[in-house]
Amino acid sequence: MKINVVLYHPEIPQNTGNIMRSCVGFHAKLHLIRPLGFKLDEARMRRAALDYFDYLEYEAYDNWDDFKSKNKGKFYYLTRYGHKSPSTINFKEDSKDNDIYLVFGAESTGIAYDILKDNLEDCYRIPTTDKIRSLNLSNCAAIMLFLASEAINDDTIVVTHEPDTMKGENFIDDLDLKELDIIHREYDHKGDN
DSSP states (O other), X not given: OOEEXXXXXXXXXXXXXXXXXXXXXXXXXXXXXXXXXXXXXXXXXXXXXXXXXXXXXXXEESSHHHHHHHOOSEEEEEOTTOOBOGGGOOHHHHTSSSOEEEEEOBTTTBSOXXXXXXXXXXXXXXXXXXXXXXXXXXXXXXXXXXXXXXXXXXXXXXXXXXXXXXXXXXXXXXXXXXXXXXXXXXXXXXXXX
């Protein structure tokens, strides 16, 4: 089954861009629920998602009811008001017959209280010290995507090393440090001219 990230009224495009990248990295679909704090057009989306946009699976909805009418599965609501840790979630069991939806709220206001109240049993809080209210939205999404992917372990995430399309699995093994040191010294002295 599929892992989905749901952003309820996201406000900050940089956070959404980071989450787009994480969704691509964990093979998850992104759902954006309006209103958004930024314009949703292809040029802006491409800029926010960098070169990962072509791999991003996403959909935008006019409101929460529109989203809920089109998506069925097991929903987890991440909120500072949650009383349980995500470590108590049995993603593997819950994903057997269901798509998984990780729901996150707006950066300033979170998920609407009525939605939380209707779903108290499925509200979770990522544990932190008492010095902060909550973590950054994109950090929360990345943590939850990792936890869900690791638990489900459905072989959609198979790269455990640097892909050959980038620097390659043995990049560090094969790296000539003497040559690298020469390159760094040459680069450092460019500013001296």
